[in-house]
Amino acid sequence: MVNNSAGRGKRKGLGMAKAGAKGRKPKMRASAEVAEIFRRLHAIEPEPKGELEHVNAYTLLVAVVLSAQATDAGVNKATRPLFAIADTPEKMLALGEDTVRDYIKTIGLFRNKAKNVILLSQALIERFGGAVPANRDDLVTLPGVGRKTANVVMNMAFGEATFAVDTHVFRVSNRLPLAPGKNPDQVEAGLEKLVPEPYRMHAHHWLILHGRYTCKAQRPECWRCPLTDLCQFEPKSTPPKVKAKAQP
Numbered sequence: 001m002v003n004n005s006a007g008r009g010k011r012k013g014l015g016m017a018k019a020g021a022k023g024r025k026p027k028m029r030a031s032a033e034v035a036e037i038f039r040r041l042h043a044i045e046p047e048p049k050g051e052l053e054h055v056n057a058y059t060l061l062v063a064v065v066l067s068a069q070a071t072d073a074g075v076n077k078a079t080r081p082l083f084a085i086a087d088t089p090e091k092m093l094a095l096g097e098d099t100v101r102d103y104i105k106t107i108g109l110f111r112n113k114a115k116n117v118i119l120l121s122q123a124l125i126e127r128f129g130g131a132v133p134a135n136r137d138d139l140v141t142l143p144g145v146g147r148k149t150a151n152v153v154m155n156m157a158f159g160e161a162t163f164a165v166d167t168h169v170f171r172v173s174n175r176l177p178l179a180p181g182k183n184p185d186q187v188e189a190g191l192e193k194l195v196p197e198p199y200r201m202h203a204h205h206w207l208i209l210h211g212r213y214t215c216k217a218q219r220p221e222c223w224r225c226p227l228t229d230l231c232q233f234e235p236k237s238t239p240p241k242v243k244a245k246a247q248p
Ligand code: SF4
Pocket: 175, 176, 214, 215, 216, 220, 221, 222, 223, 225, 226, 227, 228, 231, 232, 233, 236, 237
């Protein structure tokens, strides 16, 4: 789920340059339109869930740390056997960095991530009695944990209505536009201001799912998008042509 490339807003495919009508500054969304966007996303998936497998707040935290610049499916494949033997900071520490590295070697940046998993487990034991702290200020002091990771944990483990801005949330927010911004912090601040109840709790999950499966980076599937009439991104994409079958 979590992809840290959101900050590179100028990268081809994020749709920044084309958001809004021909580069004009996008207008602030009317609140009725914002509510309608989320009403439709809610109707499609009333109870969206994150796709990272975990068994408690600690394994969620580790999975999110591992998911930076990796796919959820790839992370799940590696963490399934790892979490079966290490689902607490104490057990992870007992495994040691070399063994953790071995379990996660199929994930990008695995050397650095293994180091962070051990360091953050150590920090949880030393500073928080082995528990995952339920506030963002403490979470971001842990090795390998940034604001986005902290927001995911606050939302999924502790039921806080936070807005974790990954590459999908960043792209969709800029394309529609919903809460346009040059970096994830600006988008997060915009979403904080804009998203109404009762949609705040699941808003970032809906935007992730929309970005992952419909409003894709390289080729958004506008022809089947439920938000097309509310979207200012141009040009809208058209359905792929079906090749005519050769006559016998
Ligand atoms: S119409 Fe939908 S898929 Fe196309 S750019 Fe807009 S939000 Fe994305």
